[in-house]
Amino acid sequence: MDSDDDFNSSQASQDEFMEDSGADFDDDSDLDMDDQDVGFESQDKDIKPTKQAYETEFKVFDPPQIQDSQDKQIAEVSNILVQPPEATAILLRHLRWNKERLIDQYMEKPEEVLENAGLGESSEANPPKITKVKGFMCDICCEDGSDLDTFAMKCNHRFCVDCYRQYLYTKIKDEGEAARIRCPGDKCNRVVDSKSLDLLVGDDLRDRYHELLTRTYVDDKENLRWCPAPNCVYAVECSVKDRELPRVVPTVHCDCGHYFCFGCSLNDHQPAPCGLVKKWLKKCEDDSETANWISANTKECPKCQSTIEKNGGCNHMTCRKCRNEFCWMCMGVWSEHGTSWYNCNRFEEKSGSEARDAQAKSRQSLERYLHYYNRYANHEQSAKLDKDIYLKTEKKMQQLQNSTGMSWIEVQYLDTASQALQQCRQTLKWTYAFAYYLARNNLTEIFEDNQKDLEMAVENLSEMFEKPIDQLQGLKVDMMDKTAYCNKRRIILLNDTAENLKQGNIFPSSLLFYWIINNATGNWEFIVSLT
Amino acid sequence: MSAGAKKRIMREYGECLADTPPGMKINFDEQNMTKWEVLLDGPDQSYYAGGHFKLEINFPNEYPFKPPVVAFKTKIYHPNVSNDDKGSMCLGLLRPDEWKPPNKVVAVLRLIQTLLIEPNIDDAIEPSIANEYKENRKEFEKSAKDWVKRYAK
Numbered sequence: 056m057d058s059d060d061d062f063n064s065s066q067a068s069q070d071e072f073m074e075d076s077g078a079d080f081d082d083d084s085d086l087d088m089d090d091q092d093v094g095f096e097s098q099d100k101d102i103k104p105t106k107q108a109y110e111t112e113f114k115v116f117d118p119p120q121i122q123d124s125q126d127k128q129i130a131e132v133s134n135i136l137v138q139p140p141e142a143t144a145i146l147l148r149h150l151r152w153n154k155e156r157l158i159d160q161y162m163e164k165p166e167e168v169l170e171n172a173g174l175g176e177s178s179e180a181n182p183p184k185i186t187k188v189k190g191f192m193c194d195i196c197c198e199d200g201s202d203l204d205t206f207a208m209k210c211n212h213r214f215c216v217d218c219y220r221q222y223l224y225t226k227i228k229d230e231g232e233a234a235r236i237r238c239p240g241d242k243c244n245r246v247v248d249s250k251s252l253d254l255l256v257g258d259d260l261r262d263r264y265h266e267l268l269t270r271t272y273v274d275d276k277e278n279l280r281w282c283p284a285p286n287c288v289y290a291v292e293c294s295v296k297d298r299e300l301p302r303v304v305p306t307v308h309c310d311c312g313h314y315f316c317f318g319c320s321l322n323d324h325q326p327a328p329c330g331l332v333k334k335w336l337k338k339c340e341d342d343s344e345t346a347n348w349i350s351a352n353t354k355e356c357p358k359c360q361s362t363i364e365k366n367g368g369c370n371h372m373t374c375r376k377c378r379n380e381f382c383w384m385c386m387g388v389w390s391e392h393g394t395s396w397y398n399c400n401r402f403e404e405k406s407g408s409e410a411r412d413a414q415a416k417s418r419q420s421l422e423r424y425l426h427y428y429n430r431y432a433n434h435e436q437s438a439k440l441d442k443d444i445y446l447k448t449e450k451k452m453q454q455l456q457n458s459t460g461m462s463w464i465e466v467q468y469l470d471t472a473s474q475a476l477q478q479c480r481q482t483l484k485w486t487y488a489f490a491y492y493l494a495r496n497n498l499t500e501i502f503e504d505n506q507k508d509l510e511m512a513v514e515n516l517s518e519m520f521e522k523p524i525d526q527l528q529g530l531k532v533d534m535m536d537k538t539a540y541c542n543k544r545r546i547i548l549l550n551d552t553a554e555n556l557k558q559g560n561i562f563p564s565s566l567l568f569y570w571i572i573n574n575a576t577g578n579w580e581f582i583v584s585l586t
Numbered sequence: 587m588s589a590g591a592k593k594r595i596m597r598e599y600g601e602c603l604a605d606t607p608p609g610m611k612i613n614f615d616e617q618n619m620t621k622w623e624v625l626l627d628g629p630d631q632s633y634y635a636g637g638h639f640k641l642e643i644n645f646p647n648e649y650p651f652k653p654p655v656v657a658f659k660t661k662i663y664h665p666n667v668s669n670d671d672k673g674s675m676c677l678g679l680l681r682p683d684e685w686k687p688p689n690k691v692v693a694v695l696r697l698i699q700t701l702l703i704e705p706n707i708d709d710a711i712e713p714s715i716a717n718e719y720k721e722n723r724k725e726f727e728k729s730a731k732d733w734v735k736r737y738a739k
Contacts (some may be wrong), residue, residue, distance in 0.1 A: 194688040195650055196590040197597045214687075217590075225651040230682065241688050434603055 079340045108557070109325060109549035111305040112315065113293040121269050121290055128154065136161055141248035141352070146172050148234045148268075151275040158577060173237065173246030183251045185216055193218055196238065205563075208251055212240025220255050227260055233267035283320045284313035293317040300329045301585040302556050314478075323481055326552035327489040330585035335488040355417055357386050357409075386411050401556055416469040429493040434484035437517065438477055444520050451524040459528065468531055472516060472538040479513045479541050482549065489552070494580040498555060505548040555579055587620060591649050595619050598691050607695055620645040624695065628738070632703045634662065637738030640699070643691060653685035654694060663726075663733040665705045665716035672682040677701075677709040 090582040106112070118126070124146075132154055133143040149172035150157045161168045164512045169175050185206050192199035193215035207213035214222075222239045226232045236252075238245040252264060271289045273279045277297075282289045287309060295317055300324035304325045305317040314323035316332075324332045353362045356372075358379035363372065365383055372389075373380050452466040486506045493499055519530055527534075555578040599614050599622075606612065609627035622643040628634030640659040645653045658673030668674045679685055680695055710716035718726045 195594070197594055198590070218687065222651055225648055229648070229652075237686075239687050241686050243686075 056375055058487075079527065105552075107546060107550055109304070109306075109546075109553035111293060111295060111303065111307065111317065113291050113305070113307040115307075115310045116292060117310070118269065118288050118291045121273065121279075122265070125269070125272055126550040128152070132157065139250075142174055142220075145174055145234075145246050146266075148271065148275070149173070152272065163270075173235065173244050175245070183254060188213065191215075205249070206255060208238055208245055208247065210238050210240060210243050210245040212238050212243050212245075214239055216255065223252065223256055224260060227256075227264050227267065231267060233264050234271045280317055282309040282311060282313055282318060283315055284309065284311050287311040287313065291317060303327075304328055304553065306554070314481075323478075324485045324488075325482060325549055326556075327485045328556065328585055329490050331488060331581065331583075332485070333489065334583055335431075339422070339431075353382070355385065355389075355414055357381055357413060360413075360417065386414060424491065427487045431484050431487040434480045434487070438480040438484070441473065441476045441480065441517055441520060445469070445476075448473075448520070448524070448527070451527075454524070461528075468535050468538070469527070472520070472534050474537045475541050475545075476513065476516055476520070479509060479545050482512055482545050483513060486548070492581045492583055494582050496578075496580055498578055501551065505544070505551055509541070509544040509548050512537065514546045516541055552579075587645075587647050587649070591645070591647075592619065594650055595645060601690070602692050602695075605692070607692070607699060609699070610695060620649075622691075624699065624701075626695075628734065629699060629703050633727050634664075634702050634734055634738070637662075637734035639738055643694070647691070650687045650689070652682060653680050653689075654691055654692065656680060656698065661733060661737040663715065663730040664702070664717055665707060665710040665712050666701050668711050669715065676711060677706055 058441070065520050129140050129144050129147060132147060133140045135158055136143060136146070138146065146157055146161070146168065147154070149168075150160070155166070165492055166175070183206065185204050187202060188205050190199075191201070191203060191205055191213065193203065193205070195218040198215055205213050205388045206216050206217040206219050219239065223236065226236045234246075236247040237243060238247065249264075249268075253261060256264070270281075275279055277289050278294055279292050281287075282291060289308045289309050289311060291305055291309060293305055295303055297318070300318045304327065306314055306325050307317045315321065316324055316329060318329040319332065321329075321332060327335070353364045355361065356363055356374040356377060356379055358381075359374060359377035361374060361376045364375060365372070371380065374384050381387060382389055448469055452469055456463065456466060486502075486509075490502070490506070492498075493502070501553050516534070519527075519534055519537065522530065558578050592658055596619065599612070599619070602612055609629060611625040613623040613625070615621070622645075624641040624643060625640045626641055628637035628639065638660070639662060642657045642659055644655040644657070646655065656675045658667050658675070661673065663669075666675055666677055675698070678697055679689055680697075688712075705716070707716045707720055715726070718729075
């Protein structure tokens with residue numbers, strides 16, 4: 056009975072959480088509770104696997120946690136190298152936070168490592184401090200006077216505190232430098248450490264300095280990446296390496312709500328691997344705007360395939376590139392027309408029909424592209440429209456709450472449905488880029504079926520969204536069903552593509568060559584190389 | 587510009603006056619001390635011998651924490667001077683990440699003189715001229731001298 060009690064109490068607390076958490080979703084303790092609950096449920100029912108094939112493991116870090124993990128590593132290495140923490144930090148940054156390499160290199164040639172990191176040639180052992188020095192003149196501002204506050208690091212290049220401060224200000228604020236600010240002394244490569252910096256600058260600059268250091272830290276670490284959402288301060292840790300990207304699409308979900316690809320930082324583009332996405336976006340940039348116009352207004356020169364626009368009335372075309380003369384109507388060589396007549400009526404000409412074949416082929420490939428592009432662009436556009444409608448609906452949800460006395464929680468199904476629509480359309484959009492590059496094999500049919508099922512599910516749900524607000528309430532159950540179905544179809548599609556991407560690993564090495572030349576990735580074959 | 591920066595520029599001008607590198611004249615306007623005009627003779631042992639070049643040195647507001655900006659006002663055929671109406675230079679000391687606040691303008695002037703004698707091919711702003719200097723010295727010499735005759739007499 057113990058476990059039942061547990062379950063009940065957990066249920067109760069869940070309900071409480073739902074009811075009073077409307078104002079504050081970001082509270083950590085609430086989220087933790089939510090997590091525990093899911094864990095409990097999966098234990099209890101034992102149906103859901105913990106991770107789907109298309110999901111990647113990741114962890115989200117907030118700024119204090121990022122700072123903390125830096126501090127921990129610094130403390131650890133500081134002990135091993137017997138160097139003060141501020142120097143250890145410089146050493147770690149110098150070797151891009153590769154602890155093992157730093158320790159190896161340092162054990163072998165400590166002087167060289169220190170020198171390269173900007174910590175060499177220390178002539179003073181005492182900790183840095185601000186002092187007054189007799190007979191001092193600052194080499195920067197040319198001020199002298201024995202009452203002048205001065206500062207020097209261990210390299211002993213001494214300047215007045217004001218100049219030192221101004222120097223650091225210029226480096227940090229104007230140049231955005233932090234990890235490798237060198238001593239202001241002529242030709243000196245000593246790096247300014249955080250302890251010296253703390254001594255010299257105010258809170259404002261110090262905060263900026265540490266912010267910049269943290270930025271370098273995340274940039275340097277291969278397994279960390281900033282969330283690209285505007286104003287988001289979180290970083291995501293994920294162990295997927297660059298070389299694995301043809302086999303896995305590592306979508307991560309930041310605590311700010313943004314879904315993005317850990318491999319390329321673009322918005323979630325499952326099921327298409329990063330390599331395809333890059334090629335596709337480039338292609339769309341090059342082609343989309345002009346493709347339609349080209350298709351409608353131009354033909355290719357039958358000899359050199361340059362695209363030609365007919366800009367005069369005469370059918371006698373001379374390709375500006377290869378000087379080939381041909382007839383615009385039949386695409387045949389102009390000389391075959393003879394010189395006596397002008398209008399083309401010679402459909403049976405051999406060279407003409409060959410040229411038209413070539414032309415047809417090129418048009419066909421353009422049409423193929425446009426087929427996929429239009430569907431890709433359509434889902435993008437529809438997602439925007441869905442969202443617009445949702446925003447209008449949201450307002451009406453308030454009215455619905457007021458007029459029917461329904462609680463906040465009772466109208467949440469609209470929110471859930473809207474999110475499902477956005478996510479499914481995002482996936483669908485990329486299935487078209489994926490399909491464009493996909494070479495036909497026995498798996499493509501299953502993929503296309505999955506695509507079709509998801510698309511139909513999405514369109515059904517999307518249609519409901521357009522219903523007037525007074526009908527929406529009656530559709531609640533239906534809508535929830537359709538939402539669940541969309542999500543289910545999406546998972547099925549993504550699992551299928553992800554599994555077949557991954558499964559290339561099991562190819563025997565004798566087939567490796569075959570695999571490379573055929574651009575196969577996993578069980579998929581693509582018409583382009585992914586790397 | 588801060589009083590400290592002005593003081594420093596004044597002081598640097600004084601040092602330059604006392605110890606002007608040979609073949610150089612500095613026009614200093616106390617009303618506008620952040621812009622120096624320098625007249626530079628092409629060094630005898632260089633391809634620019636006999637030429638007189640007008641340079642402008644501009645001190646940024648953040649001087650001396652940022653380097654001065656040098657521009658050739660007289661056209662010059664040189665790998666390290668941009669071949670446009672700006673005539674800008676960006677190498678060695680003049681780069682923000684190389685410049686250190688204790689560095690002085692006179693060091694910049696000496697650097698320019700050295701570069702007229704021996705261009706820095708590895709850090710060229712005009713790659714095609716640098717390439718010609720490396721591969722076809724005769725042709726380079728001809729253009730350099732030609733430009734001296736045309737623009738720098």
